[in-house]
Amino acid sequence: MAMSKFWWKSDSSKDKSIHWMCWSRLTAAKCKGGMGFKNLRDFNTALLGNQAWRLISFPDKLLNWDPTLSYIWRSVMEAQALLVQGISCCIGNGQTVDITNSPWLPSIEDPFVHSDNKAISNQKVISLFKIDEKAWDIELVLDVFEERDAELILSIPLTENDKDTWYWRHEKMGHYSVKSGYNVIQASKNQPNTVDNSRFWRKLWNLKIPNKARRIQVNAQCPVCNLCDESAIHSLVTFSFAVECHQFSSVKQVAGDYHIFTEWLQMVFEQSNNRDICIQEDGLEQWCPTSSNSVKVNVDAALFTDPNRYNYAIVVRDHLGHLVQAMSKCSLGKVVSRAIRECRHQRSP
Structure with missing residues (x-):
């Protein structure tokens, strides 16, 4: 208790002080994310x-x-x-x-x-x-x-x-x-089956940085749109690119007042049936046949940052799953998503 007060209590705080981390975390080794303090017992x-x-x-x-x-x-x-x-x-x-x-x-x-x-x-x-x-x-x-x-x-x-x-x-x-x-x-x-991240912590403690930093400037705005503060609700729900993803998925837009991501997710579950939210096993989508006397076109694309190229493929199949036409092409160039273009257009004078 005396060591905990010595670490957290400042000169200005007379009686009360905030303990930002539990003592068991502080007594963990530095290579395991702690401060390396000795557990006296x-x-x-x-x-x-x-x-x-x-x-x-x-x-x-x-x-x-x-x-x-x-x-x-x-x-x-x-x-x-x-x-x-x-x-x-x-x-x-x-x-x-x-x-x-x-x-x-x-x-x-x-x-x-x-x-x-x-x-x-x-x-x-x-x-x-x-x-x-x-x-x-x-x-x-x-x-x-x-x-x-x-x-x-x-x-x-x-x-x-x-x-x-x-x-x-x-x-x-x-x-x-x-x-x-x-x-x-x-x-x-130590709990079994924990992730070993000792290499990360050793590299972090070996960084050549000043012993004390007075103030760190942090930009709270979203680095993509620079219109709203970066948060989980903005990145996953209200951001234009997230809205586009929701439109192509089984997750519907919900009506209501929500401020954090967990509130929005709970409202999605409440306003949707279990059948409306479909998550494929292992993240793999399965092809479903279309109606008779019609064809289904599946399209997929991939972006490669080095050396600035993109690839797309198209597959056309009938209602029996038989292949009608297929093509793929790899092209050079840099592709910008529509969401980023809209953000840049909103920011431009």
């Missing part, structure tokens, strides 16, 4: 994770393990969920690592064993070694575990270390850091 949890990591690395540390009496122990327990997301066991002698309940597989996403076999229940990793030899019993592993678990187990190199040790999967050196712990907490908050 999450940062404190990452610091507690460092203390919990020290207890795991040095289990002989003196500490009162009674969670009802020890304030230190209760604080360290706050970081338990964080360590579970990134801690794994490096296999040494395999005597202390439980096969099914310990995170020991070399997988960042999921280091746990998923094979459901009663033979490995409550067993240690050492039971998967060959007798009198520190090597994987390949036949046993392939017979007991599923394909995914077996491939991960056989990919683990067995070293001469006598003890099983813990390591942090999110650091190359395997040691926990407050920075990586904080990043894990923030990553767990």
Whole structure:
């Protein structure tokens, strides 16, 4: 709360100030559209994770393990969920690592064993070694575990270390850091299937611009007609080109008083039946036959800005769908729509 007031409150505002963006947006990383501020609660949890990591690395540390009496122990327990997301066991002698309940597989996403076999229940990793030899019993592993678990187990190199040790999967050196712990907490908050626009934000933050801009001149008028202020209702409803599009579509002009686009759209739905508004699936129009003893002419055109050329095509078919005549032509030149010509004519003296 103190950081939020420091950021939004100005010298002129004594008591009240407007918070233009929620704190969760401000604490997001700069590459994700935020300001990069630290979430103090999450940062404190990452610091507690460092203390919990020290207890795991040095289990002989003196500490009162009674969670009802020890304030230190209760604080360290706050970081338990964080360590579970990134801690794994490096296999040494395999005597202390439980096969099914310990995170020991070399997988960042999921280091746990998923094979459901009663033979490995409550067993240690050492039971998967060959007798009198520190090597994987390949036949046993392939017979007991599923394909995914077996491939991960056989990919683990067995070293001469006598003890099983813990390591942090999110650091190359395997040691926990407050920075990586904080990043894990923030990553767990992100919603799945979100669009990755980190490249855009990195380019934006790397722009060579002044640190502070006093005033920015913004032209509110429509850049095409320069007659009305640019808004959603002007661009999509009242603009002359939008009116022409409505005339060729199934959307009819509605009568009433509307000021924003959502009001106009709601009036369209209220004054039209569901059959009057037709939207083709996937945006593709389907050809419909005409009445008997008549033909239908379909026309389409495309404009290309480089190198200033346009193309049009005409197809004539009878009521049975049989082709009568067809032609297409590509020509050089710049085509200006009738709406823009009318705007220019209205602006000219």
